[in-house]
Every structure is written in structure tokens, then in C-alpha cells.
Amino acid sequence: MQPSVTPESASMKSLIAFVTTARLGSMTAAADAERTTQPTISQRIRVLEEHLGLPLFDRRGGRLSLTTQGEHFYREIAPSLDTLRDACDRFRRHGQGPAPSVVIAADAGFAHLWLLPRLPALKRAFPGFNVRLMPIDRADDPERLAADITIRFGPHAPQEEERLVAREVVFPVCSHEYAQQHDISGPLSSSKLAELSLLHQDIRNPRWLDWTQWCQHAGLTLAPDEGIFTYHNYALLLNAALAHRGVALGWSNLVEEYLVTGQLVALGPQITRESYGYWLSVKHHRSAVIEPIRDWLLDAVHRGEGPPTEGAGPRY
Structure with a gap:
């Protein structure tokens, strides 16, 4: 006895099974495309044929080809089905809402010199997120306090729930040309420092070393x-x-x-303040x-840890 066929039997799944099979020329290929099985595709097409x-x-001779009526039917419904699928995809994306926004705040130097070069890779790793960098140096800045992720430089704060990003490692640097011009062939000495132009950031912030403090840690004397x-x-x-200025x-x-x-190029000596480094904190813990x-x-x-000059140019 043949099963009773109603208009509801010609479901969207049956139409999709038919169009996909006609387009690919194989029920097996259609099953792979629709992530189901070949018997399921066959059954859905049978239901559609019984309804029509x-x-x-x-199906004679082991080959699958459209009948004349099947060819006409395919030409009639395939464009409409594609339109329906596109509309469903658009509304599904719209229903998912805007991409979640994540704000990362960090000291200006770290934001520009470490985070910014890695921002393209970060966005590729999280294509569904809107990631924004916010370079802010003041610890009490309201926007910094409101950021989702904060990376600060300074000593460890036991009262804060922070993760160590990287310990502070400080050493003199200059261009290769400047090192050659001033015959720098090894770690700097007190007498050598007196011959060089020393460049310093005037930020008057006790978190950061200046040349006087660095020399004290390195055991050198600054004139x-x-x-x-x-x-x-x-x-x-x-x-x-x-620019070879110092x-x-x-x-x-x-x-x-x-x-x-x-x-x-990196010059010696290298100093490390064990309690200092870059510390990462998040506003909301256990956030997916x-x-x-x-x-x-x-x-x-x-992944980038290692001696400061690994893979770099010459070291003096």
C-alpha cells in the first residue's frame, strides 16, 4: 500500500534534496553537501515525486538523470530556493546581533609596539569579535578602568587578580651604525657611557627606569x-x-x-627587576x-620568549 501523501509532504527538505541532487548529479554527493545520508536523500526525493x-x-541502468518533467521542475524552483536560502542566511546573521566588542587597554608603549603589530593576527583568530586597543598610561583613567582587558607595567600588586605577561628585562639599544661609529664591541662600561649620547623618555614616573637607576642596578657609574x-x-x-642619534x-x-x-642591536649589561613586569587583568572573570x-x-x-637578541642582528 502506498503511503498517503499530502502537500505538507513536499517539505523544504525534500525540495533541497531534489535541487542539490540535480545540481550535483548524485544522491551521494547531495548527502555529503547536506550532511546527511544517501538513503535519507533518496527517501526525501521519493516523497516529493509521490506528491507531484x-x-x-x-534511475534506469544504474545512472541518475533528470526526466523531462524533472528538468522543467528544476528550472522552475532552483532560483526561488536559492533566494529563500539567501534570505534565511541574512536574517539569521541579523538575529545574531552585533559582534561582541572587546576593549584592551595598555600603556602607550606596549600598545603601540607590542599589541598593534599583533592586532591583525588577533582579529584573524577571533573574526567574530570587534577588538579595540586603547593606549592609556594613567592608572586611574576611567576608560582604562572600564576596559575588558588591561595590561599595566609596574611592580606586582598582591591585592590585584593579575597574570604575569612578561617580566621586566632592560638593556641599552642603538642602531648598528651608531655602534660601529662609536666602536662598541662589548658590554658598556662607565667610561664608555661618558662617550655616548644617552636618550631618555622624560615621563617622571617611578615605575620606569632612567639612566641613573639603570646604572645603579648594572653596577656602573654615570658622570x-x-x-x-x-x-x-x-x-x-x-x-x-x-636615526643613529644615541x-x-x-x-x-x-x-x-x-x-x-x-x-x-642590544648592548650589555642586561638587568632584570624581578618584581616588575607587565601584568594582565580582566574586568569579568569566567567570560566566554x-x-x-x-x-x-x-x-x-x-611564544616569543627567549634572549632579547635571538634571531636578531649582531649583539655587542
Whole structure:
């Protein structure tokens, strides 16, 4: 006994099965495309044929081909079905709402020199997110406090729920040309420092080392009348070093790209303040949006760990 066929039997699934099979020329290929099985595709087409009361495919001889009626039917419904699918996709995307926005706040130097070069890779890793960088140096800035992810530089704060991004590692840097011009062939000494133009960022912030503090940690003496050229931000400071104007203090994570490309060379000695570094905190813990991005940032730093001049140009 033949099953009873009603207009509802010609469901969208049956129409899709027919159009996909006609387009691909195979029920097996249609099953793969629709992520189902070949018997399911066959059954859906049978239901459609029974509803229409005519065969849509010629199955004789082990080959599958459209009948004359099937060819006409395909030409009639395929464009309409494509239109319906496109409309459904558009409204489905609209129903999902706007992409979640994630704001990452960090000190200006870290934001421009470490985060910004990695922003394209971060967006590729999270294509459904709208990621914004916010370079802010003031710890009490309202926008910084409202950010989803914050990366700050300074000493460890036990009262804060923070993850260590990278410890502070500081060493002098200059251009290869400047090192050659001033015959720098090894770690700097107190007498050698007196011969060089020292570049410094005038930020008057106790979190950051200046040349006097760096020399104290390195066991060197800085001449009292040593001329130190000051710059308003770290990017200008590094540009001066790149332009062969002198020697700057380099924080490993901020100058690593210049070392890898050979634009700057690292000079010794290298000092590390164990309690200082870059610390990451998140506004909302256990967030399905924030945690994956936080983990990506931490992994990106760890993948780049190693001696400051690994893979770089010459070291003096």
C-alpha cells in the first residue's frame, strides 16, 4: 500500500534534496553537501515525486538523470530556493546581533609596539569579535578602568587578580651604525657611557627606569654632567635611536621587533627587576568572550620568549 501523501509532504527538505541532487548529479554527493545520508536523500526525493505524481529522475541502468518533467521542475524552483536560502542566511546573521566588542587597554608603549603589530593576527583568530586597543598610561583613567582587558607595567600588586605577561628585562639599544661609529664591541662600561649620547623618555614616573637607576642596578657609574636627551614618548625615543642619534634603554618586549629585523642591536649589561613586569587583568572573570582572548595574548607573549637578541642582528 502506498503511503498517503499530502502537500505538507513536499517539505523544504525534500525540495533541497531534489535541487542539490540535480545540481550535483548524485544522491551521494547531495548527502555529503547536506550532511546527511544517501538513503535519507533518496527517501526525501521519493516523497516529493509521490506528491507531484510524476518521476523526477530516471534511475534506469544504474545512472541518475533528470526526466523531462524533472528538468522543467528544476528550472522552475532552483532560483526561488536559492533566494529563500539567501534570505534565511541574512536574517539569521541579523538575529545574531552585533559582534561582541572587546576593549584592551595598555600603556602607550606596549600598545603601540607590542599589541598593534599583533592586532591583525588577533582579529584573524577571533573574526567574530570587534577588538579595540586603547593606549592609556594613567592608572586611574576611567576608560582604562572600564576596559575588558588591561595590561599595566609596574611592580606586582598582591591585592590585584593579575597574570604575569612578561617580566621586566632592560638593556641599552642603538642602531648598528651608531655602534660601529662609536666602536662598541662589548658590554658598556662607565667610561664608555661618558662617550655616548644617552636618550631618555622624560615621563617622571617611578615605575620606569632612567639612566641613573639603570646604572645603579648594572653596577656602573654615570658622570654627573652626562648630557641626557629627553623625549616626550617612547616611540619618539626609539625613532631617535633608529636615526643613529644615541643609545636608549630598551624594554625587551617593546624592542623585540627591531632586534629581530636588525634595526637595533642590544648592548650589555642586561638587568632584570624581578618584581616588575607587565601584568594582565580582566574586568569579568569566567567570560566566554574575554577568556579566549586573554589566553591568546598570554600565549603570544610566551611564544616569543627567549634572549632579547635571538634571531636578531649582531649583539655587542
